[in-house]
Amino acid sequence: MNQVREPAFDRAVGRVLRVGAFACFFIMVGGLGAGLFLSGHIPADIERVGVLLIIATPVVRVVVACFLFFREKDYRHGWISLGVFLILMMGALFGMGEH
Amino acid sequence: MVTVLLLVLGFFAGLLGALTGIGGGVLLTPILALHFGIPIREAIGTSLVAVITTSAASSSVHLQRHTTDIRLGMTLELATSLGAAVMAYLVGYFNRGVLEGLFAAFLLYSSIMILSKGGKVKPEDESSPAVNGDLVIPPYEPKRYPLGLGASLVAGAMSGLLGIGGGPIKVPVMFIFMSVPLMVATATSNFMIGVTAAASAMVYYRRGDILVQIAAPLAVGVFVGSLLGARLAPRIHTRVVMYLLVGVMLYLAAHLTFHLLRGGV
Numbered sequence: 001m002n003q004v005r006e007p008a009f010d011r012a013v014g015r016v017l018r019v020g021a022f023a024c025f026f027i028m029v030g031g032l033g034a035g036l037f038l039s040g041h042i043p044a045d046i047e048r049v050g051v052l053l054i055i056a057t058p059v060v061r062v063v064v065a066c067f068l069f070f071r072e073k074d075y076r077h078g079w080i081s082l083g084v085f086l087i088l089m090m091g092a093l094f095g096m097g098e099h
Numbered sequence: 100m101v102t103v104l105l106l107v108l109g110f111f112a113g114l115l116g117a118l119t120g121i122g123g124g125v126l127l128t129p130i131l132a133l134h135f136g137i138p139i140r141e142a143i144g145t146s147l148v149a150v151i152t153t154s155a156a157s158s159s160v161h162l163q164r165h166t167t168d169i170r171l172g173m174t175l176e177l178a179t180s181l182g183a184a185v186m187a188y189l190v191g192y193f194n195r196g197v198l199e200g201l202f203a204a205f206l207l208y209s210s211i212m213i214l215s216k217g218g219k220v221k222p223e224d225e226s227s228p229a230v231n232g233d234l235v236i237p238p239y240e241p242k243r244y245p246l247g248l249g250a251s252l253v254a255g256a257m258s259g260l261l262g263i264g265g266g267p268i269k270v271p272v273m274f275i276f277m278s279v280p281l282m283v284a285t286a287t288s289n290f291m292i293g294v295t296a297a298a299s300a301m302v303y304y305r306r307g308d309i310l311v312q313i314a315a316p317l318a319v320g321v322f323v324g325s326l327l328g329a330r331l332a333p334r335i336h337t338r339v340v341m342y343l344l345v346g347v348m349l350y351l352a353a354h355l356t357f358h359l360l361r362g363g364v
Contacts, residue, residue: 007165014162017293021155025322028315032102047315054151054318055300058293065173077170084176084294091184092301 009068016064020057024050059088101135102316109149109320116153116321117328118340123321124150124263124296125209126344129202129351131313133358139198140190141310143262144303147296148314149321150264154293156325161286171241171279172287175251179265179291180298182255187302190260199359202261206352209267210345241277250276251291259299264292 031046066081108130112123124146131142161167190198241247250272254265266288273284303309 009169010162010165010167013169014159017155017162018159021152021159021322024152024155025319028319031315032106032319035102044312048311050318051148051304051309051311051314054148054155055297055304057155058151058297062173062176062294065169074170077173080177081173084173084180087177087180087184088294088298088301091180091187091298092305 009065009072012068013061013065016061017057020053020060024054024057027053059085062088105135105313105316106320109317109322110324111320112149112317113153113321113324113326114328114331115324115340115344117157117325118331118335119344121209121344123153123325124261125206126347126351127317128262129206129355132199133351133354135313137310137313139195139202140193140303141308143190143198143260144300144306144308145310145314145317146262147300147303148309149317150258150262150296151293151300152318152321153325154264154289154296156322157329158286158290158293160329161289164286166236166282166286167290168241168279168283168287169290171273171277172290174244175247175269175273175287176291176294178248178251179255179258179269179295182252182257183259183295183298184302186256186259187299188259191302191306196359198260199355203352203355203359205257205261205263206348206355210348210352212267213341213345236280236283239278239280239283241273241279243276247272247277255295255298258292258295259302262296262299264288265295266292 028047028050031043031050034046035043062081062085066078066085069075069078069081108127109123112126115121115126116123127146127149128139128142131137131145132139135142137145158167250268254268257263257268258265266285269288269291270281270284273279273287274281277284279287300309
């Protein structure tokens with residue numbers, strides 16, 4: 001924002017978060033519902049998809065913002081977003097192979 | 100039965116979070132550890148999923164109101180996500196006692212902070228008149244970025260360590276030192292929590308510290324609770340709810356300390 005208000009930018013980023021949160025909610029409800037009728041690993045697999053989707057939602061939000069910054073030729077914030085994305089990916093690598 | 104209890108727990112954590120501005124992670128982690136017998140590291144990882152859900156749901160509302168400074172948030176996220184990822188990695192080497200002790204200290208500190216402010220933690224509405232449904236935000240230019248980045252690094256590390264949002268650090272720093280209006284600081288902090296928690300959550304997930312069958316009912320409950328809380332917030336006396344929250348936090352701090360001294364159950 002910094003003085004300039006950009007409703008379209010806010011809307012696009014907000015939409016990513018809303019879609020991610022609602023999709024995660026419905027998938028997890030689906031997983032919990034499946035747990036009532038199904039045994040085995042299917043309910044847990046559905047819930048895992050929901051968990052991964054909600055973790056991925058902020059990452060997608062960073063990617064979308066990065067794309068929008070570069071499209072607006074705001075290179076400074078475009079590179080900053082790319083940096084945040086790389087740190088997130090580094091975080092994913094950090095936990096690899098540990099238990 | 101456990102699933103129903105987790106749904107209810109998530110619902111109340113989300114409701115309290117939306118009513119008081121204190122994220123659900125503060126309550127969820129100790130309750131999962133103490134009452135569901137989940138090791139504290141898994142409890143932290145699992146509650147991070149609920150923290151991301153709350154942030155995604157609530158910051159989409161703030162974005163609709165155009166009160167979030169995406170550029171400022173993205174810049175500070177460089178520090179929060181780095182702090183969160185590194186600390187989440189280091190947590191793998193901490194033992195249970197250290198984590199429980201730190202969490203109990205954090206609960207105690209938060210309770211004292213709330214009590215010292217007389218039960219107020221949410222920003223007052225900055226007499227922001229609505230013009231055509233839009234909130235009016237005074238012009239500003241964020242200052243002292245190095246300080247903001249330093250505080251964000253600490254907030255991120257706290258998030259990776261304890262599975263919390265870190266708002267109580269970021270909001271005052273943005274407001275007091277960076278000259279950001281309080282309404283924008285709160286919305287931007289909320290916006291940053293999702294990415295910060297995601298940075299930690301990926302490390303916890305890869306390490307096997309997120310229990311999906313616990314996280315799913317919690318996230319569903321938190322989602323519904325925070326949506327309801329956001330609607331109820333203007334109609335409820337938040338100070339009463341805040342004292343209730345302080346009571347719960349003090350109980351959890353005492354229980355965690357007792358649990359720690361006994362060497363776990």
